Amino acid sequence: MKKKYLIQIILLILLIILSIFIFSYYYKEDSTVKKNKIIEESFSDNNTISNQKNLIENIKYRATNINGDIYEILADFGEANLDDPELMFLTNVKSRIIFNNTEKENIHLTSNFANFNTKTFETTFIKDVEIVRQNEIITGDELYMVLDVEKENTQNDLSKEQNLLRMTNNILFQKPGYEMKADVLEIDLITKNLKIYMHNSNNKVLINSELK
Numbered sequence: 392m393k394k395k396y397l398i399q400i401i402l403l404i405l406l407i408i409l410s411i412f413i414f415s416y417y418y419k420e421d422s423t424v425k426k427n428k429i430i431e432e433s434f435s436d437n438n439t440i441s442n443q444k445n446l447i448e449n450i451k452y453r454a455t456n457i458n459g460d461i462y463e464i465l466a467d468f469g470e471a472n473l474d475d476p477e478l479m480f481l482t483n484v485k486s487r488i489i490f491n492n493t494e495k496e497n498i499h500l501t502s503n504f505a506n507f508n509t510k511t512f513e514t515t516f517i518k519d520v521e522i523v524r525q526n527e528i529i530t531g532d533e534l535y536m537v538l539d540v541e542k543e544n545t546q547n548d549l550s551k552e553q554n555l556l557r558m559t560n561n562i563l564f565q566k567p568g569y570e571m572k573a574d575v576l577e578i579d580l581i582t583k584n585l586k587i588y589m590h591n592s593n594n595k596v597l598i599n600s601e602l603k
Contacts, residue, residue: 445471446470447468447470447479448467448468448469449465449467450467450479452464452507452509456538456580458581459491460488460489460490460580461491462488462489463486464484464485464486466481466482466483466484466485467483468481468482469482469507477509477511478507478509479509480504480505480506481504481505482503483503484500484501484503484516485500485501486499486500486501487500498556499524500520500522500523500534501520501521502519502521502534503517503518511538512538513536513538514535514536515534516535517532518532518533520532520533522556522578524578526567527565528564529558529562529563529564529565530563531558531559531560531576534556534558534559535555536555536556537552538554538580539553554581555577555578555579555580556577556580557575557576557577558577559576562574564576569599570599571596571598572597573589573596574589574591574594575587575589575590
């Protein structure tokens with residue numbers, strides 16, 4: 392009888408120890424999960440606040456040059472540069488140049504991204520860049536655009552490039568019955584003249600045309 396009683400006591404003690412061990416294990420694990428969750432939520436909240444400070448939706452800028460031509464640039468998003476507030480990184484970009492001279496065809500520009508100077512309107516369009524001008528479609532990897540700028544006060548009285556579009560790399564120029572492939576394409580926004588060439592003068596611009 393005493394032996395049976397002793398076994399019952401031992402089993403009860405083992406059951407209590409096992410219960411304490413299980414409770415301690417799951418309580419510790421649950422606390423760790425909750426702690427990690429709080430840290431993750433805090434990190435996410437900080438990111439949201441930071442992004443809201445730098446990101447601007449539905450960007451639109453408009454400027455006019457000395458000839459009365461209008462330049463507009465629109466983007467779904469614009470991210471401000473913290474080091475230089477005049478610079479913005481744009482996403483889903485659409486732009487157009489509306490010439491004051493009605494004899495000139497307006498130019499439409501699109502790209503996935505762009506680096507944009509809000510003061511000078513100097514713009515570099517990046518990735519899937521496209522120019523549409525009258526019946527011409529021009530595509531390339533990158534497009535640099537600069538409008539009117541003041542002359543540099545240097546001894547040689549040199550001036551910066553101005554009123555210029557320069558597209559570079561993988562240029563494809565297309566119009567009905569005619570296409571060209573090259574490295575560089577430039578459009579003078581004043582004269583409207585177009586220049587196409589290769590980086591290496593030994594290489595030739597590839598021209599395809601349909602005979603009628």
